[in-house]
Amino acid sequence: MPLSAESLRQIDTPSVLVDLDIARANIARFQAYADSHRLKVRPHIKTHKLPMMAELQLAAGAVGITCQKISEAEAMVEGSAAIRDVLITYNIVGEQKLLRLKALGQKIALSVVADSTTVIDGLSSTFRTAGEPLTVLVECNTGANRCGVASPAEAAALAAHIDQAPGLIFGGFMTYPPAGGEAAVQAFMTEAKARVEARGIAVPVITSGGTPTMMKAGDAPVTTEYRPGTYIYNDRSLVERGACGWDDCALTVLATVVSVPAENRAIIDAGSKTLTSDLLGLSGYGHVLGRDDIAIDQLSEEHGRLVSALPINLKVGDRVRIVPNHACVVTNMVDCVMVVDGAKPGAVRVEARGCLV
Amino acid sequence: MPLSAESLRQIDTPSVLVDLDIARANIARFQAYADSHRLKVRPHIKTHKLPMMAELQLAAGAVGITCQKISEAEAMVEGSAAIRDVLITYNIVGEQKLLRLKALGQKIALSVVADSTTVIDGLSSTFRTAGEPLTVLVECNTGANRCGVASPAEAAALAAHIDQAPGLIFGGFMTYPPAGGEAAVQAFMTEAKARVEARGIAVPVITSGGTPTMMKAGDAPVTTEYRPGTYIYNDRSLVERGACGWDDCALTVLATVVSVPAENRAIIDAGSKTLTSDLLGLSGYGHVLGRDDIAIDQLSEEHGRLVSALPINLKVGDRVRIVPNHACVVTNMVDCVMVVDGAKPGAVRVEARGCLV
Numbered sequence: 001m002p003l004s005a006e007s008l009r010q011i012d013t014p015s016v017l018v019d020l021d022i023a024r025a026n027i028a029r030f031q032a033y034a035d036s037h038r039l040k041v042r043p044h045i046k047t048h049k050l051p052m053m054a055e056l057q058l059a060a061g062a063v064g065i066t067c068q069k070i071s072e073a074e075a076m077v078e079g080s081a082a083i084r085d086v087l088i089t090y091n092i093v094g095e096q097k098l099l100r101l102k103a104l105g106q107k108i109a110l111s112v113v114a115d116s117t118t119v120i121d122g123l124s125s126t127f128r129t130a131g132e133p134l135t136v137l138v139e140c141n142t143g144a145n146r147c148g149v150a151s152p153a154e155a156a157a158l159a160a161h162i163d164q165a166p167g168l169i170f171g172g173f174m175t176y177p178p179a180g181g182e183a184a185v186q187a188f189m190t191e192a193k194a195r196v197e198a199r200g201i202a203v204p205v206i207t208s209g210g211t212p213t214m215m216k217a218g219d220a221p222v223t224t225e226y227r228p229g230t231y232i233y234n235d236r237s238l239v240e241r242g243a244c245g246w247d248d249c250a251l252t253v254l255a256t257v258v259s260v261p262a263e264n265r266a267i268i269d270a271g272s273k274t275l276t277s278d279l280l281g282l283s284g285y286g287h288v289l290g291r292d293d294i295a296i297d298q299l300s301e302e303h304g305r306l307v308s309a310l311p312i313n314l315k316v317g318d319r320v321r322i323v324p325n326h327a328c329v330v331t332n333m334v335d336c337v338m339v340v341d342g343a344k345p346g347a348v349r350v351e352a353r354g355c356l357v
Numbered sequence: 358m359p360l361s362a363e364s365l366r367q368i369d370t371p372s373v374l375v376d377l378d379i380a381r382a383n384i385a386r387f388q389a390y391a392d393s394h395r396l397k398v399r400p401h402i403k404t405h406k407l408p409m410m411a412e413l414q415l416a417a418g419a420v421g422i423t424c425q426k427i428s429e430a431e432a433m434v435e436g437s438a439a440i441r442d443v444l445i446t447y448n449i450v451g452e453q454k455l456l457r458l459k460a461l462g463q464k465i466a467l468s469v470v471a472d473s474t475t476v477i478d479g480l481s482s483t484f485r486t487a488g489e490p491l492t493v494l495v496e497c498n499t500g501a502n503r504c505g506v507a508s509p510a511e512a513a514a515l516a517a518h519i520d521q522a523p524g525l526i527f528g529g530f531m532t533y534p535p536a537g538g539e540a541a542v543q544a545f546m547t548e549a550k551a552r553v554e555a556r557g558i559a560v561p562v563i564t565s566g567g568t569p570t571m572m573k574a575g576d577a578p579v580t581t582e583y584r585p586g587t588y589i590y591n592d593r594s595l596v597e598r599g600a601c602g603w604d605d606c607a608l609t610v611l612a613t614v615v616s617v618p619a620e621n622r623a624i625i626d627a628g629s630k631t632l633t634s635d636l637l638g639l640s641g642y643g644h645v646l647g648r649d650d651i652a653i654d655q656l657s658e659e660h661g662r663l664v665s666a667l668p669i670n671l672k673v674g675d676r677v678r679i680v681p682n683h684a685c686v687v688t689n690m691v692d693c694v695m696v697v698d699g700a701k702p703g704a705v706r707v708e709a710r711g712c713l714v
Contacts, residue, residue: 091615094674115618119616148616256450258448259448259496260473265502267448267503272686277636315475316473
């Protein structure tokens with residue numbers, strides 16, 4: 001990272017740093033892959049929650065962005081005039097949210113997903129009186145077993161339901177694939193598409209997503225669009241899975257050693273309220289750059305415990321940089337991240353965090 | 358909870374609710390125990406981060422509050438004229454923090470902890486030029502193996518170091534006890550106190566803390582003060598340990614069912630960005646009130662997965678209330694909590710959250 005030692009010293013800790021050069025390279029790498037596989041890119045902004053990062057993704061070739069919540073979409077649209085095409089990959093339920101969705105739909109090209117007639121009927125009852133119809137995709141379960149209809153037949157039935165619902169336009173199919181699930185995506189979506197087309201309804205978009213599987217997105221050629229999120233920053237979970245290296249991790253947590261109470265133990269000022277308790281199947285709560293011998297074996301809220309089989313060789317006041325297990329949840333913990341562009345760090349407010357709804 | 362069904366319906370989800378009647382009862386219960394054991398109470402505000410809750414604790418008899426960060430202390434002092442005695446149970450390291458600590462020390466009775474000469478010397482070099490000296494307690498490791506000196510002899514040596522440091526006053530000993538660690542606290546502190554007094558130095562305060570062990574605080578009678586945090590809200594970890602019941606949990610997360618994709622599975626709009634991934638040794642991510650059959654077995658960022666061996670018997674749009682595993686980290690996720698006083702809910706800004714330093 002080109003951040004100067006002097007700049008680093010001036011940042012108080014704990015602090016979340018984002019290296020813009022690495023983020024740009026990460027964006028470019030997947031955009032090139034997607035271009036070569038004729039896939040559109042619609043990055044998920046949950047990872048950064050920053051209009052400026054979405055602008056970089058759009059400038060690189062993304063067709064729009066993905067959000068998980070109305071509040072994220074509102075903050076993005078408010079924060080950048082470049083953001084005018086948003087897919088919210090969520091079942092929107094409840095009167096308050098539907099009214100906000102309707103207002104947002106007046107401003108931009110907006111689409112959402114649904115996996116039940118209850119959700120579709122709620123969307124229709126709101127958008128039948130809107131000037132612009134809402135595009136709705138059917139969420140499909142291709143093995144992740146979270147939301148989504150269980151079969152291509154159900155997907156086709158919901159597509160027809162959307163197609164006939166006042167105020168709505170059928171937009172296609174959406175899935176979040178399981179690890180190694182390209183074949184399952186290809187099989188499910190091919191059948192669902194055929195069933196819908198047999199009813200005389202077009203399927204404009206088949207959108208899949210997820211950074212862990214993104215470099216195999218081309219193995220499900222029925223897919224037209226991909227929605228990676230974490231790829232812009234990367235994190236320890238992706239390094240440990242072999243998806244990237246430590247040098248590809250744009251987001252790090254800068255922390256200070258506040259105690260060295262034993263030869264093999266040091267305590268830093270970043271705990272679960274900074275690094276979070278997300279494990280993503282890993283052991284330990286992050287990777288200390290340059291110190292493969294250290295494990296972050298325990299977090300309390302504002303303390304992280306570093307242990308080593310070797311002498312810990314740190315002193316009070318030393319600083320360490322940590323690649324967290326999961327970048328997306330770490331940006332959500334802080335009001336501001338320190339964005340480093342070249343050698344110059346600057347605080348940038350995380351516009352879309354903290355808005356629960 | 359006396360919250361009316363109509364009030365509940367008007368709150369959008371996910372939302373963090375705090376029942377003030379339950380919080381008041383929780384405060385009163387421990388204050389009564391402490392009074393009967395001649396223990397002073399200095400609640401840790403990390404759990405609520407709200408000046409209004411600290412005021413309730415002080416009104417019930419607390420002698421001051423505990424914070425974990427300077428930013429928390431600043432927000433508390435700014436937010437309430439009643440808060441004028443603050444202990445920050447943290448090694449304060451680094452020039453920026455020391456200057457903020459010095460400014461805070463001009464306004465209130467301030468104390469901090471230290472477990473090394475490096476930290477003490479940093480505090481002294483800052484406070485030797487301050488009008489008011491800073492009170493410093495020695496942090497002791499009584500078995501939790503986080504921060505703290507390892508032996509009573511080291512504790513006594515640091516006490517003497519503080520006693521001779523310009524700008525500092527030795528304030529006593531502090532520990533965060535391990536589970537079932539009352540005997541260890543009693544043994545460590547009794548010896549440390551004797552060693553310091555043998556040097557002709559008084560030990561004004563011996564402060565221990567932690568909700569899990571609070572109802573046994575009297576088993577370490579050398580202790581003069583106790584610092585529970587979670588007790589004001591309680592949470593699933595405390596219920597599962599037998600420390601309280603579900604009716605004693607003041608903090609709940611209100612969530613909406615957004616998908617029922619299978620007979621035994623439902624998805625709610627609260628995930629790891631609301632409930633957090635904190636497990637605290639438990640299985641699953643929270644307890645659905647009134648539904649002992651349900652486990653929250655998986656969280657993604659904005660989705661929680663509910664599974665049951667029985668039919669899940671929920672429909673899209675239904676609402677559930679969840680007691681999270683760990684209350685302290687949930688308040689830290691949100692800009693506002695909904696405080697319910699009687700039947701009337703009102704949004705209250707979580708003043709001390711998001712300030713990392």
